[in-house]
Amino acid sequence: xxxxxxxxxxxxxxxxxxxxxxxxxxxxxxxxxxxxxxxxxxxxxxxxxxxxxxxxxxxxxxxxxxxxxxxxxxxxxxxxxxxxxxxxxxxxxxxxxxxxxxxxxxxxxxxxxxxxxxxxxxxxxxxxxxxxxxxxxxxxxxxxxxxxxxxxxxxxxxxxxxxxxxxxxxxxxxxxxxxxxxxxxxxxxxxxxxxxxxxxxxxxxxxxxxxxxxxxxxxxxxxxxxxxxxxxxxxxxxxxxxxxxxxxxxxxxxxxxxxxxxxxxxxxxxxxxxxxxxxxxxxxxxxxxxxxxxxxxxxxxxxxxxxxxxxxxxxxxxxxxxxxxxxxxxxxxxxxxxxxxxxxxxxxxxxxxxxxxxxxxxxxxxxxxxxxxxxxxxxxxxxxxxxxxxxxxxxxxxxxxxxxxxxxxxxxxxxx
Amino acid sequence: xxxxxxxxxxxxxxxxxxxxxxxxxxxxxxxxxxxxxxxxxxxxxxxxxxxxxxxxxxxxxxxxxxxxxxxxxxxxxxxxxxxxxxxxxxxxxxxxxxxxxxxxxxxxxxxxxxxxxxxxxxxxxxxxxxxxxxxxxxxxxxxxxxxxxxxxxxxxxxxxxxxxxxxxxxxxxxxxxxxxxxxxxxxxxxxxxxxxxxxxxxx
Numbered sequence: 192x193x194x195x196x197x198x199x200x201x202x203x204x205x206x207x208x209x210x211x212x213x214x215x216x217x218x219x220x221x222x223x224x225x226x227x228x229x230x231x232x233x234x235x236x237x238x239x240x241x242x243x244x245x246x247x248x249x250x251x252x253x254x255x256x257x258x259x260x261x262x263x264x265x266x267x268x269x270x271x272x273x274x275x276x277x278x279x280x281x282x283x284x285x286x287x288x289x290x291x292x293x294x295x296x297x298x299x300x301x302x303x304x305x306x307x308x309x310x311x312x313x314x315x316x317x318x319x320x321x322x323x324x325x326x327x328x329x330x331x332x333x334x335x336x337x338x339x340x341x342x343x344x345x346x347x348x349x350x351x352x353x354x355x356x357x358x359x360x361x362x363x364x365x366x367x368x369x370x371x372x373x374x375x376x377x378x379x380x381x382x383x384x385x386x387x388x389x390x391x392x393x394x395x396x397x398x399x400x401x402x403x404x405x406x407x408x409x410x411x412x413x414x415x416x417x418x419x420x421x422x423x424x425x426x427x428x429x430x431x432x433x434x435x436x437x438x439x440x441x442x443x444x445x446x447x448x449x450x451x452x453x454x455x456x457x458x459x460x461x462x463x464x465x466x467x468x469x470x471x472x473x474x475x476x477x478x479x480x481x482x483x484x485x486x487x488x489x490x491x492x493x494x495x496x497x498x499x500x501x502x503x504x505x506x507x508x509x510x511x512x513x514x515x516x517x518x519x520x521x522x523x524x525x526x527x528x529x530x531x532x533x534x535x536x537x538x539x540x541x542x543x544x545x546x547x548x549x550x551x552x553x554x555x556x557x558x559x560x561x562x563x564x565x566x567x568x569x570x571x572x573x574x575x576x577x578x579x580x581x582x583x584x585x586x587x588x589x590x591x592x593x594x595x596x597x598x599x600x601x602x603x604x605x606x607x
Numbered sequence: 608x609x610x611x612x613x614x615x616x617x618x619x620x621x622x623x624x625x626x627x628x629x630x631x632x633x634x635x636x637x638x639x640x641x642x643x644x645x646x647x648x649x650x651x652x653x654x655x656x657x658x659x660x661x662x663x664x665x666x667x668x669x670x671x672x673x674x675x676x677x678x679x680x681x682x683x684x685x686x687x688x689x690x691x692x693x694x695x696x697x698x699x700x701x702x703x704x705x706x707x708x709x710x711x712x713x714x715x716x717x718x719x720x721x722x723x724x725x726x727x728x729x730x731x732x733x734x735x736x737x738x739x740x741x742x743x744x745x746x747x748x749x750x751x752x753x754x755x756x757x758x759x760x761x762x763x764x765x766x767x768x769x770x771x772x773x774x775x776x777x778x779x780x781x782x783x784x785x786x787x788x789x790x791x792x793x794x795x796x797x798x799x800x801x802x803x804x805x806x807x808x809x810x
Binding site for chain 2: 243452547548549550551552553558559560562563564565566567568569605606
């Protein structure tokens with residue numbers, strides 16, 4: 192492993208420089224540390240850099256990608272196995288440029304493509320905070336990537352196509368609140384990592400930012416945040432968006448799948464002001480577009496058969512919570528009538544909800560969420576297809592029907 | 608609480624009484640500390656059953672404690688015990704293991720921790736009656752193969768490791784053939800000898 196070796200030698204040299212550099216730096220004050228901790232939450236560093244039942248920030252979490260498995264790094268201040276010898280310049284260079292102190296290229300699974308928008312001041316606060324967390328000695332697990340993806344020089348290609356370095360530039364035609372929201376969503380929030388179609392190299396493409404996409408390996412669809420045809424946030428009130436982001440439930444829909452992790456580990460900790468700023472920005476993203484409604488599905492014989500099979504299943508299994516007319520009992524049982532998220536072209540999320548059920552995350556604003564039972568063991572593929580087709584096409588919903596084969600394929604999706 | 612945990616009902620019954628599926632366990636009346644430890648273990652992936660790991664993934668400790676308390680307090684009737692189909696010898700072997708253990712292979716008596724009446728011990732050792740044979744053997748198998756682990760030191764992993772395949776079959780057959788008491792009476796904390804140390808139940 193030549194890179195490890197050069198890095199080791201480099202780290203030793205850096206250690207000497209760093210100790211003298213650190214002696215000159217003032218100890219950060221309590222306000223800076225609190226800000227750093229808050230921003231680290233907003234960036235959700237903890238979720239990726241902590242393994243299950245592992246020590247906080249000690250890394251080692253496996254991240255499955257279509258190219259193999261990456262293991263996140265130890266970012267505690269341990270000098271030999273963590274980032275204890277890094278200077279704030281080196282830390283900023285990682286966040287902003289995606290480069291190791293020795294110049295080596297970082298895999299974009301570390302979302303520097305978004306973090307590049309973070310200001311130097313905020314990066315320094317996170318750095319200061321990370322220096323105060325308990326150091327953990329844990330040597331980084333080597334990545335397990337297939338050829339040719341194990342060659343880091345390939346990252347150069349990805350960077351040319353998808354990486355644009357640069358701190359967030361405020362748009363002076365917009366309010367301070369809008370700019371704060373944009374800064375958080377595009378930067379630390381790294382929302383585009385999931386909400387943008389993922390291309391073959393695992394990068395999110397700038398031109399399609401926030402247009403939605405199927406998350407590889409996980410089989411969940413992150414809806415587009417830029418148009419009303421998928422997430423449809425343009426029609427939501429600011430309060431509804433804030434509730435969704437902070438509490439995990441809202442009058443319009445509940446959080447589920449990978450989004451539950453984001454709310455649980457990160458968004459619930461946002462201040463009311465920051466959550467509102469995000470909501471203002473997200474709503475404006477969707478509002479610019481014409482609220483395209485999907486075409487009503489052609490009433491084919493097969494569709495009407497599915498719907499007629501689906502209705503009795505719905506009345507028996509679902510109506511007790513979601514209501515005979517699909518109105519739900521918000522916020523605890525989300526409405527299905529008029530719910531954009533189940534009418535998207537991709538039916539993956541609705542099918543998986545029925546197969547796997549779920550609880551919205553338990554948050555400070557909703558500590559004891561109501562749950563939905565899984566139906567994988569109780570409904571056949573035909574029944575799942577029928578009931579999902581029914582909810583996608585009833586009460587004015589205009590989704591397309593789904594087939595038993597689609598339902599069957601998703602039975603094998605990894606759960607967690 | 609009952610409405611909040613409807614998501615559990617199709618597998619565990621609305622009252623936590625279990626369902627006709629022999630693999631889905633009863634929850635009602637088990638010690639709250641035991642149930643809580645299981646919920647934490649599923650959430651954190653130490654005990655594996657993907658549908659449950661998934662449901663609990665983002666639920667905080669305090670809520671899992673409430674779920675545990677809820678099911679611990681319920682007392683739905685037990686199903687009739689299994690009519691044993693195994694031979695008298697197998698059942699007798701099971702009974703010996705449960706009550707006396709096996710000095711030769713080093714298996715401690717199950718009753719030394721689970722209580723002479725097998726009702727369990729406060730706060731975290733469950734009773735062994737009212738469980739079905741396939742569930743019991745699956746759990747003992749889970750410990751042997753590492754898909755189920757409890758807080759370290761994991762005494763049940765040691766116990767399960769000492770049992771042979773035949774022993775597992777015998778204890779599962781015997782335990783599932785015993786009628787369960789309708790009002791579970793746990794032995795008080797610290798009242799049983801406990802031949803091994805268990806992380807989930809400090810001596």
